[in-house]
Amino acid sequence: MASGGPEIEQLIQLLARLPGLGPRSARRAVLHMVKKREQLMLPLSAALDRAVAVVRTCEVCGNIDTKSPCTICADPRRDSGMLIVVEDVSDLWALERAGVGQVNYHVLGGVLSPLDGVGPDDLTVDALIARAPDFAEIVLAVNATVEGQTTAHYITDRLAGSGLKVTRLAHGVPVGGELDYLDEGTLSQALKARTEV
Amino acid sequence: MASGGPEIEQLIQLLARLPGLGPRSARRAVLHMVKKREQLMLPLSAALDRAVAVVRTCEVCGNIDTKSPCTICADPRRDSGMLIVVEDVSDLWALERAGVGQVNYHVLGGVLSPLDGVGPDDLTVDALIARAPDFAEIVLAVNATVEGQTTAHYITDRLAGSGLKVTRLAHGVPVGGELDYLDEGTLSQALKARTEV
Ligand SMILES: [Zn+2]
Ligand SMILES: [Zn+2]
Numbered sequence: 001m002a003s004g005g006p007e008i009e010q011l012i013q014l015l016a017r018l019p020g021l022g023p024r025s026a027r028r029a030v031l032h033m034v035k036k037r038e039q040l041m042l043p044l045s046a047a048l049d050r051a052v053a054v055v056r057t058c059e060v061c062g063n064i065d066t067k068s069p070c071t072i073c074a075d076p077r078r079d080s081g082m083l084i085v086v087e088d089v090s091d092l093w094a095l096e097r098a099g100v101g102q103v104n105y106h107v108l109g110g111v112l113s114p115l116d117g118v119g120p121d122d123l124t125v126d127a128l129i130a131r132a133p134d135f136a137e138i139v140l141a142v143n144a145t146v147e148g149q150t151t152a153h154y155i156t157d158r159l160a161g162s163g164l165k166v167t168r169l170a171h172g173v174p175v176g177g178e179l180d181y182l183d184e185g186t187l188s189q190a191l192k193a194r195t196e197v
Numbered sequence: 198m199a200s201g202g203p204e205i206e207q208l209i210q211l212l213a214r215l216p217g218l219g220p221r222s223a224r225r226a227v228l229h230m231v232k233k234r235e236q237l238m239l240p241l242s243a244a245l246d247r248a249v250a251v252v253r254t255c256e257v258c259g260n261i262d263t264k265s266p267c268t269i270c271a272d273p274r275r276d277s278g279m280l281i282v283v284e285d286v287s288d289l290w291a292l293e294r295a296g297v298g299q300v301n302y303h304v305l306g307g308v309l310s311p312l313d314g315v316g317p318d319d320l321t322v323d324a325l326i327a328r329a330p331d332f333a334e335i336v337l338a339v340n341a342t343v344e345g346q347t348t349a350h351y352i353t354d355r356l357a358g359s360g361l362k363v364t365r366l367a368h369g370v371p372v373g374g375e376l377d378y379l380d381e382g383t384l385s386q387a388l389k390a391r392t393e394v
Contacts, residue, residue, distance in 0.1 A: 004290070005263035007251050011244045017237060018226040025217040031287050032216050034252055034261050040214060045245045047208045052242045054204050055231055064231050066202035090228050093201070180225075 004030075060131070062107030062124055064089050078102045081136030084191075085128060085155065087111055087143055091179045095141065098187040104135065111147040112154055120154065129158050139194055140168045143178050167194045201227075257328070259304030259321055261286050275299045278333030282325060282352065284308055284340060292338065301332065308344040309351055317351065326355050334362045341368065341383075 004012075008030060016026035033041040057063070058070035065071055072078060072092075082103040086092050092105045108123045120126070132138055140155060142148035152168060159166055170193030179187065201209075205227060213223035230238040254260070255267035262268055269275060279300045283289050289302045305320045317323075329335055337352060339345035349365060356363055368386035370379060379387075 011248045014241045020222040029215040044211045045249045048242045051208045
């Protein structure tokens with residue numbers, strides 16, 4: 001028990017389920033919020049209400065935005081002809097922060113992992129194969145993990161014979177590393193030095 | 198920019214102001230929320246709304262609860278006659294979790310810190326002096342920091358001549374703590390206060 005009544009206890013328990021937080025840090029977060037009621041708790045509550053009301057997944061690329069097609073997919077200046085395939089929305093956001101250019105994205109929603117029962121139908125691979133011909137180049141920017149590379153091979157196989165140029169991020173991404181944790185310089189260098197597969 | 202629209206960006210920025218979170222972990226938290234919309238984002242939004250509506254600071258002790266006087270102050274079984282003085286609500290909650298017994302509390306709201314411009318009027322010292330005569334014993338459970346001890350001395354001085362019993366928490370080796378990691382002050386205090394086994 002948090003000694004603060006059931007409403008506060010429930011808020012702590014839900015916050016504790018966010019990545020990076022646990023019961024102790026969730027308690028500290030709630031106490032901090034309550035102390036900064038006007039400057040933090042009320043704005044946070046309102047921002048969460050608004051986000052819940054407007055947030056959606058882009059039906060084209062899988063990005064999270066307030067509209068579908070998302071801001072990126074609807075941007076006519078994104079005419080580089082490059083489609084960057086990523087595992088997760090966080091990777092898409094990381095590449096955007098790195099300023100990789102006027103590219104488009106496709107979020108797979110994970111990686112192939114037979115042991116965990118994740119097959120191609122659990123990812124957005126079919127949608128990727130369908131939209132790939134609209135682009136001049138498909139960049140496979142999956143993580144440098146075993147599952148990521150397995151997924152990249154599977155997609156390359158599916159695209160074989162399409163005549164599409166398929167590339168991957170340059171090595172320089174640390175083996176076992178996750179894109180989301182890389183600094184922006186490494187990310188944009190890796191894209192520049194991408195190699196054909 | 199988080200590539201997710203202004204509503205999501207604002208939610209990230211507010212979450213990043215919680216202790217223990219930064220911009221990166223706030224982004225991950227929001228992405229996790231959005232993916233677990235039904236199981237996490239909606240309940241969290243509702244829980245925060247409810248907490249905002251009901252949470253308040255107890256006018257008696259300074260605890261955070263959904264009523265004032267709080268559950269602890271309103272509990273008639275709390276008749277030990279012991280008033281435990283703490284710096285912060287988090288300390289009160291920690292003592293309750295430790296199951297210290299049917300005690301009462303007084304939250305100072307900080308410690309004296311002349312360098313930071315925190316004087317007695319910035320804390321709830323006057324309220325403490327006023328309610329102290331209702332108790333048989335005042336336990337000063339402030340942190341073992343310089344400011345904490347300065348604050349304890351100040352309160353002890355204010356209570357001098359009241360005839361009240363004033364105590365402080367024992368110094369010693371934390372349960373499960375390794376001697377090797379303790380500072381010398383703690384070690385010598387623990388030796389002085391040794392007990393027969
Ligand atoms: Zn999109
Ligand atoms: Zn109270």
